[in-house]
Ligand code: SF4
C-alpha cells in the first residue's frame with residue numbers, strides 16, 4: 001500500500017497542491033507531529049529551513065523537501081548541525097524567518113554558535129527544533145535539551161499533540177521574530193511520531209525580510225560587546241517571561257488543594273490518567289506549554305492555592321527544582337513532589353506511571369490494569385543490515401583479514417549494526433564522527449591495530465576534522481569510509497556525497513577520495529566490497545603498512561538503489577548443493593536472506609538483495625535470474 | 630464529533646510489512662467518521678527488519694501510547710509479534726492476528742525456534758475475550774499482492790463490530806486516500822477479510 005498525495009476530494013491526476021500548502025483555514029487533517037510542525041512553520045511564513053537529519057526530527061525537513069513549497073522557502077540539508085545552526089543564524093541575521101531542525105544530540109554539535117547567537121539576537125527570527133528521544137528509541141543517549149533553553153537563554157515551547165505541534169511552531173517563529181531572539185521548540189519522539197487531527201489556520205504569505213542594519217556593537221561579540229549583550233539577553237528573557245505569564249499555552253484548570261504542574265507529553269499522560277481514574281474533579285492542573293522562562297507569578301498564584309503539588313516532566317527534574325526554588329524564595333507553604341518512585345529520571349513516563357504518582361499525591365490506591373503474563377524465551381527480532389547490504393560484505397572481509405587482533409571503532413549509521421555477531425565490527429562508539437578521532441586516541445594508547453568505520457554522510461558531518469588531525473598528529477589508523485552514496489540510516493536524505501542529484505541543480509557531488517587526499521592522506525585505496533577477493537587483498541596489504549591509511553569502500557546502499565535509483569538487481573543467489581561451505585557462509589556472513597529448514601540451507605528469493613557475495617564465500621551457491629524478472 | 634467509545638488499538642508487525650501505512654489508513658478512516666483520533670508509532674531502527682509497533686486511540690485520548698494491559702484490540706500483522714504484544718491486551722480485549730510467520734534471523738539460521746501456531750493460539754485464546762486468526766499473506770496474494778494482506782486484517786477488524794465503524798467506512802477511506810492503482814486490490818482485500826470474520830462466526 002502506498003499513499004497517493006492527492007488530498008480528499010481532489011481528482012488525482014490534476015496535480016493538486018499538497019494539502020500542507022493549501023490555504024484552507026478550518027480544514028482538519030490527520031498529520032504526523034512532524035508534518036504539523038511543517039504546517040505551523042508555513043503558517044508563520046518561514047523563509048528558510050536548515051537541518052541535519054536525525055530520528056525523530058527527520059520527517060520535518062523531509063516533508064519540506066517532499067512538498068516542494070513552490071518557492072515559499074529555501075531548504076538546506078547542511079553537512080552537520082553546527083553548520084545548519086550557523087547557516088540559520090546568518091539567514092536570520094539577514095532578516096529571513098528561519099527554522100533549524102535536528103535531533104537532541106545534534107544540539108551539542110550546534111551549541112557553540114547557539115550560545116552566542118542568543119547574545120547577538122537575530123532580527124529575522126530563528127527557531128531551533130530540538131527533537132529529544134526519552135527512551136533512546138533511536139539514539140545513543142536521552143539527554144534533556146530543555147537544559148539548553150536555560151543554558152543558552154531561549155524561550156521554550158513544548159507541544160504535546162499534533163495540533164499543538166503546529167500552533168506552537170507558528171507561535172515560536174512569530175515570537176522569535178518579535179523578540180529578535182532565538183526560540184527553542186522542544187519535542188520528544190512520542191510527539192514527533194504521533195498522528196492527530198490538526199485544524200489549519202490561514203496560510204498567508206512568506207514573512208517579509210527584515211532589512212539588515214550593520215551594527216558591529218551588537219553582532220560582533222568581542223569581549224566589550226559580549227558583556228553588554230549578556231545583560232541584554234537577561235533583559236530579553238525578562239520580556240519573554242512576561243509573555244509566558246500571559247501565554248495561552250500556560251493554563252490552569254480544575255479545583256482543589258492538590259495541584260499538578262505538567263509539561264510536554266506528560267500532559268497527555270496526565271489527561272488520560274485523570275479520565276481513567278475519575279480523579280479529574282479533585283486536582284487543579286497547571287498545563288505548561290511555554291515552559292521557559294518560567295511564568296513565576298502564574299506559578300506563585302497556583303502554588304499558593306495548593307497544599308501539595310506534583311510536578312510532571314520526563315527526564316531531568318528541571319521544572320521541579322525551579323518550583324522548589326520558587327517555593328523557598330517566596331516562602332510558600334506547599335509540599336512539592338516530583339521525581340521518585342514510578343517517575344524516573346531515565347526513560348519515558350506513561351499513563352500508568354502518572355496514575356501511580358497521582359495516587360500517591362491523593363492518598364489513593366492506583367488500580368493499574370491487569371495484563372497477561374509476558375511470554376519468555378521468544379526469538380528476538382533485532383534490527384539487522386539488509387540482505388545484500390555492502391557493509392556486511394566489507395565487514396566479512398575485514399573479519400577474515402584482521403579477526404580479533406584489531407580493534408573496531410564504529411560510528412553512527414546503519415553500519416553500527418555490524419556490532420552484532422557474527423560480524424562483531426564495533427568495539428566502541430560515542431557520537432557522530434568519533435570513529436576517526438576516538439580511534440586515533442585508542443590506537444596511540446593501546447598500540448593495537450585500529451580500524452575506524454565511518455559512513456559517507458558521517459564523514460562529511462565530522463569525520464574530516466578527525467582525519468586532518470590524524471594526519472597532523474601522525475596517528476596510526478586505518479579509516480574505512482563506507483561510501484554507499486546516501487544517508488541510509490535516517491531515510492536516504494542527500495549529503496554532499498550523494499550519487500543522485502535529488503535537490504536539483506543546487507546539489508553538488510563531492511568526491512570523497514579527493515577530499516581524503518586533500519586532507520593529506522597519501523595511502524588511499526578504493527575497493528568495491530561486493531568483490532570479496534580484491535577487498536581482502538587491499539585490506540591485507542594495508543595491514544602491513546602504517547600511518548594514516550584510508551580505504552574507500554564504494555557500493556550504493558541496496559535499499560537506496562532499489563527505491564530511489566530504481567536499479568533492482570535481477571540476479572539472485574540459490575543453493576545449488578548443500579555443502580560445508582554453505583553452512584560456513586550462513587555462520588560467518590549470516591545474510592538474512594538465508595533460511596534453514598528440514599532439507600538444508602536455502603536463499604529466500606524475495607529477500608535476496610543480489611549482492612552475489614555468498615557465491616564468493618561458498619562454492620555451491622550459484623546465481624540465477626530472479627523468477628519475476 | 631462522537632466520543633461515545635474510547636477504544637485503544639495496538640498494532641504490531643515487522644519492518645517492511647507496511648504496518649505503518651495500514652495504521653495511518655485506519656486512523657484516517659476514524660477521522661473521516663468524525664471520531665477523535667490519536668495515533669502513534671515506534672520504529673527505532675525498524676527499516677532494518679525490527680519490530681514495528683503502532684497505536685490508534687479513538688474517542689478522546691491525548692496520549693499516543695498504549696501500555697501493558699491497556700489495548701482493547703490488538704492487530705497482529707505477524708504471529709510471533711502478536712504473541713509478543715499480548716502483554717498490551719486489556720482484560721476483556723480482543724485480538725486479530727495474521728497466521729503466516731516472517732521468521733526472524735535467529736530462526737532462519739536455526740539458532741532459535743519459532744513458537745508453533747498452537748502455542749500462539751492457546752496464549753491468545755487464554756487472554757482474549759475474542760480472537761480471530763487469518764492467513765493474511767495468502768489472502769493478500771489472492772487480492773493481488775502480499776502487501777494487501779494488511780488490508781485483509783483491517784477489513785476483518787472492521788467486520789468484528791468492535792470498532793465504532795464498519796467495513797464500508799474503511800472502503801470509503803481506501804477510495805479517498807489510496808492511489809487509484811492500489812484501490813481495487815485493497816478493496817478486494819478488505820472484502821476477503823470481512824468474509825473471513827463473518828464466515829467464522
Ligand atoms: S539501508 Fe542500505 S546501508 Fe542501511 S542496512 Fe540497508 S542496505 Fe545497508
Ligand code: SF4
Pocket residue numbers: 387388389572573591592593594603607608609610611612613614615
Ligand atoms: S543471499 Fe547472497 S546474493 Fe543474496 S543478498 Fe544474501 S549474500 Fe547477497
